[in-house]
Amino acid sequence: MERLKRENETDIGDLKIGSRILLVDGVSVSFDGFKALNNLSFSINYGELRCIIGANGAGKSTMMDVVTGKTRPDSGSVIFGHSVDLLTMDEPSIAQIGVGRKFQKPTVFQNHTVFENLELAMKDDKRFFKTLFSKLRSEQKDKIEETMKLIGLKELYNMEAGILSHGQKQWLEIGMLIMQEPKLLLVDEPVAGMTPQEVEKTAEILTNLAKENAVVVVEHDMEFIRSIAKKVTVLHEGSVLAEGNMDAIQNNEKVRKVYLGE
Numbered sequence: 199m200e201r202l203k204r205e206n207e208t209d210i211g212d213l214k215i216g217s218r219i220l221l222v223d224g225v226s227v228s229f230d231g232f233k234a235l236n237n238l239s240f241s242i243n244y245g246e247l248r249c250i251i252g253a254n255g256a257g258k259s260t261m262m263d264v265v266t267g268k269t270r271p272d273s274g275s276v277i278f279g280h281s282v283d284l285l286t287m288d289e290p291s292i293a294q295i296g297v298g299r300k301f302q303k304p305t306v307f308q309n310h311t312v313f314e315n316l317e318l319a320m321k322d323d324k325r326f327f328k329t330l331f332s333k334l335r336s337e338q339k340d341k342i343e344e345t346m347k348l349i350g351l352k353e354l355y356n357m358e359a360g361i362l363s364h365g366q367k368q369w370l371e372i373g374m375l376i377m378q379e380p381k382l383l384l385v386d387e388p389v390a391g392m393t394p395q396e397v398e399k400t401a402e403i404l405t406n407l408a409k410e411n412a413v414v415v416v417e418h419d420m421e422f423i424r425s426i427a428k429k430v431t432v433l434h435e436g437s438v439l440a441e442g443n444m445d446a447i448q449n450n451e452k453v454r455k456v457y458l459g460e
C-alpha cells in the first residue's frame with residue numbers, strides 16, 4: 199500500500215504533445231515582506247517552447263527556483279505532469295523526476311572531451327555498466343550520438359571541452375541536460391554572449407528539443423525571442439502581465455505601458 203502510494207506520488211502520467219506538463223497556480227514568494235512572486239499562475243504544455251520575459255526583478259529566477267525546489271513558496275501549488283506535487287519534493291527528486299535546469303554559466307568538465315562530458319552526464323549509473331560490460335551499452339552510445347547530433351557537436355566528439363567556443367560550451371551543457379532525460383527544461387538566458395551565428399544555432403537546437411519535451415526559455419534578447427517564440431509570457435512584479443504570441447505582446451496596452459512608458 200505504502201509502495202503504491204509512493205509510486206503514485208511520482209507518476210507524471212501519460213505525457214502527450216499538447217497535454218499540460220507544468221501548472222504554477224497562485225504562487226507567492228516573499229523576501230522580508232517584499233513579494234518577489236505575487237499570485238503567479240501559468241501553465242506549460244508538453245511539446246511547447248515557451249519564452250518568459252520581464253524586466254530585471256520581475257521574478258523570473260524566483261519562479262525557476264520554485265519549480266526546481268530551491269525556494270519554497272509561501273502559498274500556491276506547482277504540479278508536474280498529471281498530479282505530481284513538486285512542492286513536497288526536494289531539489290534532487292525534482293531533477294530525477296524530469297525537471298532539468300540550465301543556468302546561464304556553462305559548467306562543463308574542461309579536461310574531458312565532448313563525448314566524455316555527455317557520458318558523465320548520463321542518467322543511469324554508467325560506472326556499473328562499464329564494470330559489468332567494460333563498455334557502454336549500444337543504446338547508451340546511441341543516445342550520446344543522437345544528442346551530439348542535436349547540439350551540433352558530432353564532429354567535435356573528441357575535442358576537449360575546455361577549448362570549445364562559448365557557444366559550443368553552452369550547447370554541450372544543453373546536451374548534458376538532455377542526457378538526464380528531462381521532460382521539462384528550464385533554460386536561463388541561453389544566448390547571452392553569443393555571436394549571431396551561435397544565436398541562430400541555439401534557436402534551432404531549442405526548437406528541435408521542444409518537439410519532444412517542454413522547454414521554458416528565460417531571455418532578455420528580444421531578437422532571439424522573436425525568432426523562436428510561439429507563446430510568450432510577460433512577468434511583471436511577480437505576476438503574469440500578458441501572454442500570447444509576439445505580435446499580441448508587442449501590441450498589448452499593459453505591456454507597452456510598463457515597458458515603453460506609453
Ligand SMILES: Nc1ncnc2c1ncn2[C@@H]1O[C@H](COP(=O)(O)OP(=O)(O)OP(=O)(O)O)[C@@H](O)[C@H]1O
Pocket residue numbers: 229230233234252253254255256257258259260261
Ligand atoms: N534571496 C533573496 N532575498 C531577497 N530578495 C530577493 C531574493 N531573491 C530575489 N529577490 C528579489 O526578488 C525580486 C525578483 O527577483 P528575481 O531574481 O526573481 O527577478 P528576475 O526577473 O529573475 O530578474 P533578472 O532579470 O535581473 O534576473 C527582485 O526584486 C530581487 O531583488
